[in-house]
Amino acid sequence: MTDGYHPSEQQRQRTAYRRRRAVRSVLLAAVSTAVLGTLLVVAVTGSPGWERVRASFFDPRIARESLPAVLDGLWLNIRLLVVCAALALAVGLVVAVLRTLRGPVFFPVRALATSYTYMFRGVPLIIVIYLFAFGIPGLRLTGTPGVLVLGGAALVVTYGAYLAEVFRAGIESVHPSQLAAARSLGLSYRQTMRHVVLPQAVRRVAPPLLNDTVALQKDVGLVSLAGPIDAVRAAQIATAENFNYTPYVVAAVLFVLLALPLIAVTDWVTLRAARRQNAGT
Amino acid sequence: MLLAVDRVRKVFGTAVVLDDLTLDVDEHQVVALIGASGSGKSTLLRCVNLLTEIDDGTIRLDGEDITDPRVDPDRVRRRIGMVFQSFNLFPHMTVLDNITLAPVKVHRRAAAEARNQAREWLDRVGLADKADAYPDRLSGGQQQRVAIVRALVNNPRLLLLDEVTSALDPELVGEVLTMVRDLKTEGMTMVLATHEMGFARQVADRVVFLDGGRVLESGPPEQVLGDPVEPRTRQFLARIIEAGRL
Incomplete structure (x- = not known):
């Protein structure tokens, strides 16, 4: 291809024009970003209450002092996130598969799975956490786990319901012709699900699944309502000590930093999925 | 007889797709189903493979009634x-x-x-x-x-081919048809729905013309494709020739 090929005058002009355009758009983007940034900074710092807000939300000394405690709390969030995400994904997958079962024998299972997803997508997470963390110990059963586990269970149950719907959407998106092909080979319904439908379904819904995991990442902070000292609770304690809200900002920044890698992975997976879909056609 | 389709009826809503359809296929025989879209070719193949449940009649494979609801469809499909x-x-x-x-x-x-x-x-x-x-x-x-x-x-025991070349670019049709032809030489029993009349003529022992869910005409390819008895068959073939597919 390359040997002996010289771009025509027309093509060289086109290339040069495109390059000039590219340079211009980069410059334009830089200028507009700078303008907008300056405007924002001026608007915020020029506001009448800025000095007081800065003192009570952005105090560097308090930020430094509260950081170790908040970080300590964040370690709990991370562990809770990993365990809850894994369990919620498992619950979601199982419930989604249960909802697809056919036949009269499975009616109660199906009904239960369906009402579960309806109910826990409707109830606010905070209420579920309260009910689990304060209601279940109220039963005074022996062997009742601690509030941390109960709070985690509330997260798993709530997110499991959302993830179940995502998985179900994936299962339903697999074309019926794939099922026909699998069944025509003699595969049973279970084998078809296991080897043909679910692998395709999970690949397809990987981006929304990961996105829900990002949402779970921050909602893990809500278990602080039940009492365990996570990053949010640690920030609250530090806030109460100084009557200064900076520890909350510290916690917020840490949560964002925690989410960044997960968000990056989600974007990457989404991009890859989109590319694969385009390649298919 | 390897496959015996006996007075099979299939209804989708109010549309009768297979209407009292009877068709026998012997071992090592190749039967080509031809007919317009919606004449029931694909539905018949899906019914034989139990992917679609029939509404009346029986289908036998090796003498066994596979449309008996007590039969495990997975076991039938293995054959x-x-x-x-x-x-x-x-x-x-x-x-x-x-x-x-x-x-x-x-x-x-x-x-x-x-x-x-x-x-x-x-x-x-x-x-x-x-x-x-x-x-x-x-x-x-x-x-x-x-x-x-x-x-x-x-x-x-039986291979069902449902318009296997219809989704292919014309220059790719040949390689698939060659493979089917080889299978015939090896004695594979096949029922194939097709729009390739030339291919049906070459490979089929019998051509069956379906119209409105019934077998309207059935016989050796030379007869059904070359000298059809039924006016509907003639009409269909004339349209196919017009489209340049014969």
């Missing part, structure tokens, strides 16, 4: 291979995994043995270098040949 118009390869599996899935999971064959057999088949149909490729890297004709191999490795 029947089916190839679809749109190939329906599993996109998340390599060619080799597509082919070995049923031998390993359904027929409980050893994985290594199944892979060897699959490679032999791929070699035979000239796709040995595609074993580890994913279906989206293959042309339509290659995908359809893989789909045929995927059905054949299970040693079916």
Whole structure:
């Protein structure tokens, strides 16, 4: 291809024009970003209450002092996130598969799975956490786990319901012709699900699944309502000590930093999925 | 008789798709189903493979009534291979995994043995270098040949081919038809729905013209395609010739 090929005058002009355009758009983007940034900074710092807000939300000394405690709390969030995400994904997958079962024998299972997803997508997470963390110990059963586990269970149950719907959407998106092909080979319904439908379904819904995991990442902070000292609770304690809200900002920044890698992975997976879909056609 | 379709009826809503349809297929026989879209060709094949439930009549395979509700459809399908118009390869599996899935999971064959057999088949149909490729890297004709191999490795008694060349570019039709022709030489019993009249003439022992869910005319290809008795058949063939497909 390359040997002996010289771009025509027309093509060289086109290339040069495109390059000039590219340079211009980069410059334009830089200028507009700078303008907008300056405007924002001026608007915020020029506001009448800025000095007081800065003192009570952005105090560097308090930020430094509260950081170790908040970080300590964040370690709990991370562990809770990993365990809850894994369990919620498992619950979601199982419930989604249960909802697809056919036949009269499975009616109660199906009904239960369906009402579960309806109910826990409707109830606010905070209420579920309260009910689990304060209601279940109220039963005074022996062997009742601690509030941390109960709070985690509330997260798993709530997110499991959302993830179940995502998985179900994936299962339903697999074309019926794939099922026909699998069944025509003699595969049973279970084998078809296991080897043909679910692998395709999970690949397809990987981006929304990961996105829900990002949402779970921050909602893990809500278990602080039940009492365990996570990053949010640690920030609250530090806030109460100084009557200064900076520890909350510290916690917020840490949560964002925690989410960044997960968000990056989600974007990457989404991009890859989109590319694969385009390649298919 | 290998396959006996006896007075089968299939209704979708108010549309009668198969109307009292009777058709026998002997072992080693190749039967071509022709007819306009909606005449019931595909539905008949799906009913034989129990992918669609019939509303009346019986279908027998090797003398066994497979439409008896007590029959396990999975067991019946193990004896029947089916190839679809749109190939329906599993996109998340390599060619080799597509082919070995049923031998390993359904027929409980050893994985290594199944892979060897699959490679032999791929070699035979000239796709040995595609074993580890994913279906989206293959042309339509290659995908359809893989789909045929995927059905054949299970040693079916009967092979159903549902318009296997209809989704292919014209220049890719030949490679698939050659493969089907080879299967006939080997004595495979086949029922194929097709719009390729030239191919039906070459490969079929019997051509069956379906119209409105009934067998309107049936006989040797020269007779049905060359000198049809029924005016409807003549009309259909005239339209096909007009479209340049004969």
